[in-house]
Every structure is written in C-alpha cells, then in structure tokens.
Amino acid sequence: MVAESRPLRADARRNRDRLLQAARDAFAAEGLSVSLDEIARRAGVGPGTLYRHFPTKEALFEAVVHERLDPLLAEARALRRADDAGAALFAFVERLVTDAATKADLIDAIASAGAELQTTVATTTAGLWEEIGHLLARAQASGAIRDDIDIADLTAVLSGVLLALRHHANQGANPHRTLAILRDGLRPRPATA
Amino acid sequence: MVAESRPLRADARRNRDRLLQAARDAFAAEGLSVSLDEIARRAGVGPGTLYRHFPTKEALFEAVVHERLDPLLAEARALRRADDAGAALFAFVERLVTDAATKADLIDAIASAGAELQTTVATTTAGLWEEIGHLLARAQASGAIRDDIDIADLTAVLSGVLLALRHHANQGANPHRTLAILRDGLRPRPATA
Amino acid sequence: MVAESRPLRADARRNRDRLLQAARDAFAAEGLSVSLDEIARRAGVGPGTLYRHFPTKEALFEAVVHERLDPLLAEARALRRADDAGAALFAFVERLVTDAATKADLIDAIASAGAELQTTVATTTAGLWEEIGHLLARAQASGAIRDDIDIADLTAVLSGVLLALRHHANQGANPHRTLAILRDGLRPRPATA
Amino acid sequence: MVAESRPLRADARRNRDRLLQAARDAFAAEGLSVSLDEIARRAGVGPGTLYRHFPTKEALFEAVVHERLDPLLAEARALRRADDAGAALFAFVERLVTDAATKADLIDAIASAGAELQTTVATTTAGLWEEIGHLLARAQASGAIRDDIDIADLTAVLSGVLLALRHHANQGANPHRTLAILRDGLRPRPATA
DNA sequence: GATGAATGAGCATTCATTCAT
DNA sequence: AATGAATGAATGCTCATTCAT
Numbered sequence: 001m002v003a004e005s006r007p008l009r010a011d012a013r014r015n016r017d018r019l020l021q022a023a024r025d026a027f028a029a030e031g032l033s034v035s036l037d038e039i040a041r042r043a044g045v046g047p048g049t050l051y052r053h054f055p056t057k058e059a060l061f062e063a064v065v066h067e068r069l070d071p072l073l074a075e076a077r078a079l080r081r082a083d084d085a086g087a088a089l090f091a092f093v094e095r096l097v098t099d100a101a102t103k104a105d106l107i108d109a110i111a112s113a114g115a116e117l118q119t120t121v122a123t124t125t126a127g128l129w130e131e132i133g134h135l136l137a138r139a140q141a142s143g144a145i146r147d148d149i150d151i152a153d154l155t156a157v158l159s160g161v162l163l164a165l166r167h168h169a170n171q172g173a174n175p176h177r178t179l180a181i182l183r184d185g186l187r188p189r190p191a192t193a
Numbered sequence: 194m195v196a197e198s199r200p201l202r203a204d205a206r207r208n209r210d211r212l213l214q215a216a217r218d219a220f221a222a223e224g225l226s227v228s229l230d231e232i233a234r235r236a237g238v239g240p241g242t243l244y245r246h247f248p249t250k251e252a253l254f255e256a257v258v259h260e261r262l263d264p265l266l267a268e269a270r271a272l273r274r275a276d277d278a279g280a281a282l283f284a285f286v287e288r289l290v291t292d293a294a295t296k297a298d299l300i301d302a303i304a305s306a307g308a309e310l311q312t313t314v315a316t317t318t319a320g321l322w323e324e325i326g327h328l329l330a331r332a333q334a335s336g337a338i339r340d341d342i343d344i345a346d347l348t349a350v351l352s353g354v355l356l357a358l359r360h361h362a363n364q365g366a367n368p369h370r371t372l373a374i375l376r377d378g379l380r381p382r383p384a385t386a
Numbered sequence: 387m388v389a390e391s392r393p394l395r396a397d398a399r400r401n402r403d404r405l406l407q408a409a410r411d412a413f414a415a416e417g418l419s420v421s422l423d424e425i426a427r428r429a430g431v432g433p434g435t436l437y438r439h440f441p442t443k444e445a446l447f448e449a450v451v452h453e454r455l456d457p458l459l460a461e462a463r464a465l466r467r468a469d470d471a472g473a474a475l476f477a478f479v480e481r482l483v484t485d486a487a488t489k490a491d492l493i494d495a496i497a498s499a500g501a502e503l504q505t506t507v508a509t510t511t512a513g514l515w516e517e518i519g520h521l522l523a524r525a526q527a528s529g530a531i532r533d534d535i536d537i538a539d540l541t542a543v544l545s546g547v548l549l550a551l552r553h554h555a556n557q558g559a560n561p562h563r564t565l566a567i568l569r570d571g572l573r574p575r576p577a578t579a
Numbered sequence: 580m581v582a583e584s585r586p587l588r589a590d591a592r593r594n595r596d597r598l599l600q601a602a603r604d605a606f607a608a609e610g611l612s613v614s615l616d617e618i619a620r621r622a623g624v625g626p627g628t629l630y631r632h633f634p635t636k637e638a639l640f641e642a643v644v645h646e647r648l649d650p651l652l653a654e655a656r657a658l659r660r661a662d663d664a665g666a667a668l669f670a671f672v673e674r675l676v677t678d679a680a681t682k683a684d685l686i687d688a689i690a691s692a693g694a695e696l697q698t699t700v701a702t703t704t705a706g707l708w709e710e711i712g713h714l715l716a717r718a719q720a721s722g723a724i725r726d727d728i729d730i731a732d733l734t735a736v737l738s739g740v741l742l743a744l745r746h747h748a749n750q751g752a753n754p755h756r757t758l759a760i761l762r763d764g765l766r767p768r769p770a771t772a
Numbered sequence: 773g774a775t776g777a778a779t780g781a782g783c784a785t786t787c788a789t790t791c792a793t
Numbered sequence: 794a795a796t797g798a799a800t801g802a803a804t805g806c807t808c809a810t811t812c813a814t
Contacts, residue, residue: 012773033226035808046775048812057809146377149370156366157374160357164349172345181342181350185378204792205798228783239800244785246798398794419612421787432796434791443788532763535756542752543760546743550735558731567728567736571764590813591777614804625779630806632777 016053018043023064028103032061062120068103069128072096076131086144089135090183093158097179100162129155146188157182209246211236216257225254255313262321265289269324279337282328283376286351290372293355322348339381350375402439404429409450414489418447448506454489455514458482462517472530475521476569479544483565486548515541532574543568595632597622602643611640641699648707651675655710665723668714669762672737676758679741708734725767736761 022043026034036057040050054060075095082088133151140147161182165175215236219227229250233243247253268288275281326344333340354375358368408429412420422443426436440446461481468474519537526533547568551561601622605613615636619629633639654674661667712730719726740761744754 015774036810037808040776046777047808047810048775048777049773051810052773055810146374149374150365150367152365153367153370153374156357156360156371157354158357159360160353160355161350162353163356164351164353167349167352172343173349174346177342177346178349181339181346181378182374183378184339184380184382185374185376187377189377208798229785230783240785241787241801242799244787248785250784401795422789423787426797432798433787433789434797435795437789438794441789532760535760536753538752539756539760542743542746542757543740544743545746546739546741547736548739549742550737550739553735553738558729559735560732563728563732564735567725567732567761567764569764570725570766570768571760571762573763575763594777615806616804626805627780627807628778630808634806636805 012053015043015045015049019045019050019053019060020063020067023060024067027061027064036060058120062124065121065124069124072099073128073131076128076135080131080134080138084144085135085138085142089132089139089145089186092132092135093182094179096158096162097165097175097182100165100175132158143188145186148189149186154186157185205246208236208238208242212238212243212246212253213256213260216253217260220254220257229253251313255317258314258317261292262317265292266321266324269321269328273324273327273331277337278328278331278335282325282332282338282379285325285328286375287372289351289355290358290368290375293358293368325351336381338379341382342379347379350378398439401429401431401435405431405436405439405446406449406453409446410453413447413450422446444506448510451507451510455510458485459514459517462514462521466517466520466524470530471521471524471528475518475525475531475572478518478521479568480565482544482548483551483561483568486551486561518544529574531572534575535572540572543571591632594622594624594628598624598629598632598639599642599646602639603646606640606643615639637699641703644700644703647678648703651678652707652710655707655714659710659713659717663723664714664717664721668711668718668724668765671711671714672761673758675737675741676744676754676761679744679754711737722767724765727768728765733765736764 019039023039026039026042030038036050037047039060040047043050050060054063072095076092079088079092082091129151132154136145136151136154139145161178165173165178212232215232219232219235229243230240232253233240236243243253247256265288269285272281272285275284322344325347329338329344329347332338354371358366358371405425408425412425412428416424422436423433425446426433429436436446440449458481462478465474465478468477515537518540522531522537522540525531547564551559551564598618601618605618605621615629616626618639619626622629629639633642651674655671658667658671661670708730711733715724715730715733718724740757744752744757
C-alpha cells in the first residue's frame, strides 16, 4: 500500500484526475443520479476507462469524498493542539461552512449520502467526526462551548447546516449569518434562558 | 344511487392508505430512488393499482408531502395571532423538530426535495416557509429574536436541523439538545458579539 | 340466434349503442391504439360495462366493422341484379369512396386492419369482397370493364384508394378526381395503349 | 490512431445492420406496434444495443424508412430531366410498384405513416412527393397525363396502390395488372367522359 | 491501458382483462 | 346489470457493468 508500484502513470494519472474532476462537478450539479457515461463523457474518456480506475460507482463517489475530506481532516488534526480550544473549534466550523458555500458542491453528499451508497462513505466520514469530537471536547473543557451537548448533537447541527446551505444558498441564505446562529447557539448559556 | 357519498371506497380507500403508508416508509428509508414496484409490493398491491391512485411518481411523493405538511401549515397559521410572538415561533420550531424526531421520516424530503422532482413539491413547501416568515417577522418585531437574520437564514438552519435529526437520530443526537442550540442561537445577541 | 331472448334491453341496448358510437369515433380519430378505458369514458360507462357487451377489444372492433359493412353488403347484394352491370359496379365503387370521404372513419380499418386483430375481421370483410367479385364478373361479362384484371386486382386498388383517401383527404386529394382515375383505369383498354 | 476511418465498427456495423433488417421485417410483418424488445430479440442483441444505435422507436423507424426512400428519391431526381416526361413518370411509378411487390415490406408505412409517429417521417416522405409532383407536372405539360388531377390526387392513388399491393400481394393481386389500371386511369381521357 | 459496443436487469408507466361490490 | 378498482404482463427506455478489439 505504500510503494508506488507502476510506471506508466503519466496518462493514466491524468485520466484519473480528469475523471475525479468530472465526477466532482457532475455530482455537485446533478446529485448521485448522474450516469457514469455522462461523467466519462465530461472527462473525455470512455466508460471502460472510468471502470478501470473506479470499479464501481460507489468507488468513484468515495474517491471524490476522500479528495474533499482529506484536507479537512488534516486541518482538523492540526488544530488539535491549538492554544485556544474554543477558537479552534469555531475556526474549523467556519472552514467547513465556507467550504460548503464556496465549493458549492458535494459537502452535502458527505453529510448525507442518502441511504444509497452509505457504508464505505460512512466509514470515510467517521474520521472527520472523530476529529471534530476532539475539538469539541477540548473547547468544552476550556469553557468556550456549552456543556449540555455532545458530539452527536454537534455533528447533527453541523451537517444539517452544511446541507441546508447547499440547498438554500441560491435562495438568499447568507453563510455568515447562518454561521452566527450556530456560533451563538454553541456558546455556554448565560445565567437564565 | 341514493345518498351515501361514495359506495365501494372501502377497499379503494384501504389500498390508498396502504400505498401512502408504504410510500412514506420507503421514501424515508431509501430516499426518492425507491422504485414504484417496490412500494406497490410493500403495500401488497399491483403496480397498476398504485398508478390508479397516483398517476406519476411525483404525484405519489406529493401526496406524502401534503400529508405531512398540511397539519403543520394549519398549526403555523393558528400561531399567527398568538400573543407572545417569540413563544409562537419557538413553539412552532419545537413542533417541527418533534415531528422530525418522532415521525422519523421524510421531513428531510420536505426540507431538501433534491434537484429531482421539484415543481409541485416546491410550491407546497413554499407555503410553509411563508408562514414561518410571518412568525419570524413578528418575533423579531417583539424583540424575542435577533434582528440580523432573515427568513432565508432561518429556513436554512431549520431545514438543516431537521435533516440532521433525520440522519443522526439513530446515532445518538438528542432532539432537545439540538433544539437548544438553535433556540439559543436565535436569541438576540447579548452585549458583545 | 333469431329469437330476442332477454327483457331488460332498454338501458342495456342504449349502453351498447353508446359504446359502439364511442368506439367508432375513437377508432376513427386515434386508430386501433385507443384504450378501452378511453372508449368507455367517452361512452359514459365503466370499463366493466364495455366488457360485458364486448368481451375483448377485437369483439368491439368487429362489431364496429359489422355496423359499417352490413349496409354496404346489403347494397351490393341489391345491385347483383341490376340491368346495367357496368353501372352497378361503378355505382358501388362510388358508394364506397363517398362513404370513405364523408364518414371519414374506419373504412381504412376495414381495408387494412394491420396485422394485429385480423382473423375475425378478415372473415367479416370477405363477404364484401365476394359481392364485389360478383359485380366485377358481371361487368366484365357485359364488356363494361376490362378483362385483364381479376377480383384480387380490383380489391387491391379499391382498398388502396380507400386507405389513401383517409390519409390524404385533409391534404387536398379530391375524392371525385381520385375516383375518376380509378373509373377510367377500369374501362376496357382502347385499341392500343 | 492512424488513418482507418473507424476501428471496431466490425461488430457494431454488423449489429446495426442486423437491427435494421430485423426492424424492417418486424415492421412489415406486424406494423408499428412490434415491441423494441422483440426486434432486439430477433436481431440477437439486447435492448440496450438497440438503444445505442437508435435511441427512440421513431429513430429506428425513420432509419428503416430512409433506407427505403433514399434510393427512390435519387431515382426520381435522375428522372427530372428525362426527355419523355410521360415515360419518366410511368417509369417511376413502375419502379415504386415493383419495389412494393418485391421488397414486400414497409412501403405501406411510408405511404401511410399512421397518426402515430409522424414528424420526421413525414418530412422524409414529403421530399418524395415533391419529386413526384415535378414528374407529374412535366408529364401533364407534355400531354401524356390527364390534366384534371393534381399531385394530391396522384399521391392518394399511388400510395393507395402501394398499400393495396402490400396487403393483397399474398392474396393474388398481380402488381402488373394493378399497375395497368393505374396507368390507363392516368392517361388523358378520350373524347367522351 | 484505453476504447466504446454489448449486456440485461431494472424503471416508470400503460392497459386489456377480471372481479368484488 | 353496472360499476370502477385491481391485476399483472408488457412497453419504451436507462444505465451500471463487462468485454472484444
């Protein structure tokens, strides 16, 4: 799994990249229902080539998910040791929401994935939630975040907000204002409600 | 031929109900991609019977959506003239969240509706958002809700939370805690930001 | 087959007539592909009632064909003993063509009937061709019609003309001019061609 | 990658030809109502292969029509400048009738086209009638054809005869005798009517 | 490796026919 | 008798996957 095993990667690598790009765009634009033929067409390759790189539709989708998630995961890991735990969590949440707004793509697929492909994708996303759990725990320990919620709650609201921004972005919702609601809601509650 | 409004609806009504129930469950479990044959099978009828009651897939979906939305719409309308505007909005939000938690079904379809079927369903949901907009405006006027958000923002967060509860309910998210985040996030901001 | 066997014919007869009328119109307008439900709807009865009167689609079609053919058959039989055999044949041909033009309906179905329902309808039309054969033989014997054709040829041209008038009537073909070609073509050939 | 215009068309071309052949036979035998699955089955391919070559039923039908019509159209065009205009028209009519007799297939579809698929097929046939119109006009100008008919009339009779030969060929109609009727009917009328 | 043709199960929808009321 | 609901096989078409070239 470690060693680069094969030589001719010049064009193969290029095709793989094109396919991932095309798949990203297509999933973002049409959802999971786009046909693989359409993705291959957009990438300028034959469906057989797509199959060679990604033996099933789910494998392709998962690769796309990985491509999106891996940088986020790295960022979350880097924040593990930030000084200000509360700021770290808010920074990461902001990063997620900004991503969802600007990339305007398959964050939603990451968050939901319907009941259709699931399994492997779910495994892939689990790592992300785990990192967020860490950030939440530290932020709660530092007093920056209310104590009466747990990682499941945060995960729920956060993926919900991501999904919502995807669906409502073109309808006037402002990511920053949406974020403000979330941010204030996560703060420790003042004396009384 | 005399006065009973409809004669042999006994079985027809029963099949219609069974179909709606099966569709509700199936859409909730598998999303919009469930096949009509599968829904018919679950309802114990032939595909032709499904067709008789709901001539297109969209018609079936819309019937399911209506069944869920109509009572909510009625409730929202009833709250229009509540004395305490802030309490009215929170009550309705709580109602929505409770629904999503207990019915555990296609609130998500209502909230997202994907890019797939749209038209009529969109029209149907528009009415709901309109009512919520009313409640929000009054709550803001009364000072119970922060001023720096508009209906699009609320809609986004709210549908996000609903979606989230649907996807994460079985993963331990607690509706009341999730709701608490939303509730506190909607309050007017204290002195500092 | 002779005695009227059942009493309650008042409304039953009326339904039967309505169904035949609706079927006639529907076949004429849409061809054989109209659904029986559509015909029943047009007749203002339920599909079960249609079925009671005509147990298969073919039975209905055949009844319609009979209704059209029987008067024509009677007319042909009446012409069998006409004094002027040539005039008799031309008169009958004219009658057919006029029918096709004014009724603008399922003469074509009679003539073609595709490869779909056939058998029984073919049997039904055979009687008509037989009568025409009689008229042709007599006309040829009297010298009014060329000798070098037989009933199969006449049948072919005649049904072709009927079909054609149905399809081309709205495109400017004039039944009388079309008929003139046929009439002159049937005459005995002058000395040389 | 070098210069052969198309690489693996060997099998594709063969399947396409098989499909056209199967479609031709099937349409001729059963009319437009044959199912595409049946045609695919007869051609020995899956329905998806049929779809790849002809994406709709109409596209398949039109391909079949073109295959028949294009040579006829070319021939008609070639006759436009013939010396003897009357002979040219008769030659073309003979060609049509011969075709209908030997190919024994979907000339009728061409002539009628039903009320079912239309559009593109209609456009395709229009060109043929236009050419025939040319030949008719010239033949009338030269005195070889009666003056009291127009292209619509000729079209009607001609397609009628084609249809008739299709339906009655196996019943003994002789193309040459049928043709004789048409030919003599088209001649200028002698002294008396 | 790449191509794109082939496959065949599957989908939404239709409709002739049957049957409970 | 009549009704209209139910049936289920069939249709045109789609698409993930496989395979010959």
